Amino acid sequence: MARISLKVNGKVRTVDADPDTPLLYVLRNDLSLNGPKFGCGLAQCGSCTVIMDGKAVRSCVTEVKSAADRPVTTLEGLGSTKKLHPLQKAFIDEQALQCGYCINGFIMSAKALLDTTPKPTDAQIKEALAGNLCRCGTHTRILRAVKRASGQKV
């Protein structure tokens, strides 16, 4: 066990954890951040995606020690039902989910995309979200939601 200092959603949080623990379990179980979800533990599905140092990363394969003192943003860091982030609002406006289990990953991957590419093309959106799996099949709505959030015509 080790004491590790994390910067999550703008706040410094200190946890006692095995340094090899994947960041996902620390975020969920130690910090009660339920946005990131366990899907595969293999970086294959994207459900656990968070943004670290401005990049979308798979928290299920990111050791917590490697996240020490680096800015991490989770879905909760974007907004809340009282104050929605434009991406969250767009996903609601487009009713772009069914079960919603994967949707954290899509929103966080889209956030990382829009941060670097504010007006992405359809192809850029599809490429950026190609590593995220959605079994319910709401992709066409997700595509529209990301376009809407970027202020482009849907």
Next chain:
Amino acid sequence: MKDLEFSRRQLLKAGGALIVSFNLFPPAFDLFAQSAPVAGGLPDPTQLDSWIAVGQDGTVTVFTSKVELGTGIETALAQIAAEELDISWKKIKVDMGDTQKTIDQATTSGSRTIERAGPQIRQAAAAARKELLRLAAEKLKAPVDKLTVKDGVVSVAGSPSKKISYAQLIGGKRFNVTIQAEGRAGELKLAQDVKAKDPKDYETVGQPVPRFDLPPKVTGEAVYVHDVRIPGMLHGRVIRPPVINTAPVGVDEDSVKNIPGLVKVVRQGSFVAVVAKTEWAAIQAAKAIKVTWAKPATKLPANREELDAYLTGTKSFTTLKAIEKGDPAGTLAKTKKQYEATFRWPFQMHGMIGPSCAVADVQGEKATVWSGCQGPFRTRASIAGLLKIPEENIRVIYHDGSGSYGRLSNDDGAEDAALLSRAVGAPVRVQWSRQDEHGWEPKGPAQLQKVKAGVDGEGKIAAWEFTDYSLPWTVAGTMMLLASEQIGMKPKAQGQGNGNQGGGEIYAFENTKVIAEEIPWLQPEPIPLRTSNLRAPGQLSRCFASESLLNEIAADLGVDPVEFRLRYLTSDARAMDVLKAVAEKSQWQKRRQPAAASNSATANGRGVAMTRRAGGYAAAIADVEVNKPTGKVTVQRVTLAHDCGLIVNPDGVKNQVEGNIVQGVSRALLEEVTFDGTGVTSLDWSSYPILKFPDIPALDIVLINRKDVAPLGAGELSTVPVPAAIANAIFDATGARLREVPFTPARVLAAMKATESQKS
């Protein structure tokens, strides 16, 4: 915890809002202490209060055992209740899937919620409205037939100042009204003596109301079952290699003793598990523990050929008949031309993105289970059997789960959690690993069809013989779940059939027989190729076979495939309408198939297919591009026309249809569980890929709203014709017939090669 026990009355005072954090419920929490209970203290279906409650703030809570799996039924059921009550849908809350608070309305499966639970909620709401009007008539001193209701406020016609709200009438109080209730679960008929609204007067039903459950799901505020945390909760993992499950001959507990936080190694029969203080410790212990397993007694097919030999060479335990008319066998022999083909469908996965997860707190003879299951009452029954305690002592509380598509009709994770909680005397959360979910989820059954047809001298199909050879669901209903089997409980039946619709029974052939042979699949030990209901069970496969052969005959006769189908649908207006609608939407032009060959490296084609399922109709047209050198198929667009009766929520239906198409394309192009003689070898998303963003087709949906037909479900129907439409489009593009799913590049190339060699 005693202080947290509060009555239903107190909840009503709080505004009917039953939004109470999950961990405030003590295990023996009895919400219905004051209601007229049935044996066991559970809610009574004949009490209106068991279904509807009006809060002091005027909100109305609807209680249902149905659960929101992501299909939008929470919102749709709320719309149905709002409609009957003449109240805004914004004032409706839905309390779902808690065995202590709701009546068993059957498992949320088979796309039956709107069809079966919809009328139950509608009648309960209509009965509530009737009682509210009776109360209002007393208060306002006016006859009931002079009363009107607008958004929960009752007023007297002609005297608008004379009014009273639902909240003023009964807010926070009980109805104490008995209603008629006959039958049970899906067959429960409620308040049949109460007249509900005429659908022509509907205002809320039919509107694209946004889903209630979405906002907290995009912010991380929703508490999925995976997010449930109970004080003192430990974490469990079950050790299940993806091979035939045998007895453990050795469990080396020393192999995990150095893992910090390990609480216990649990062993019962062939059930071996670890429990730890943290999730990560449980994962590490499950990985590290050394278990030696006995040699299996079970023999499984080692490959598809052996499986096919088993399917066609084993006596069925039941035959499901969709239609039998005339003398198909005798007529077939006399027809001018006969057609015959065999089609194959692999084991496929439900593929939940979030693996199985549940939390259980077993305390002596009582248990509370938090689960994302489709059937809280079914889970309750299975836990009762597993722990040998009365069902009434168990409370199952539904929380949102990962989309399950049939997988969580059978709640293996809850059994694991319950066994482990009892073993360690503390609440235990179990979440399966990805490998365990891929390895051990009950698979959609493998199938094989033999189809024969005969055409007479006038080019008419005079005989049709369709036989589906399918594995049944070995995990279903009262069959044993995995942990139950592992501790030695034995199933008492062969399982449930994989359905019989989709084999061409919708066509008016004079001599026809469509049957499904269910081939026994129970094994002496639990196998990773266990089977269960997967979305639209068995019907994608049957539709693929029947619609492929039908298309083949049309092509051979040189008849347009849409026109050819219409010839046999003359007595079914809804079937004709759905087919014509999709043809029109896709700008279908009369064609002979296959399309003329070109010299380019890619070939384009379009194909049509249709089906009827549980009273609904869907017809699809797929546009594909086939890369001739590589055999890769790209589905560019799917157009689909859909008739599920009267539409409750058009955007909800559209969302379901879109998802069904995408899942259908994925299953047609990519999905096949691989196995060898010992178990499953598709153990992650790279060995069992599903459709990803760049390959998602454009979608064009036509919703036919049948106001004269009672509302039906939309959760399954539209996925059915998709693989068949793609197969027929590949034929149109290349002239090659695909007879086995998935349509991998290798299979497409082989089919193209076979077609070439037939020509030459």
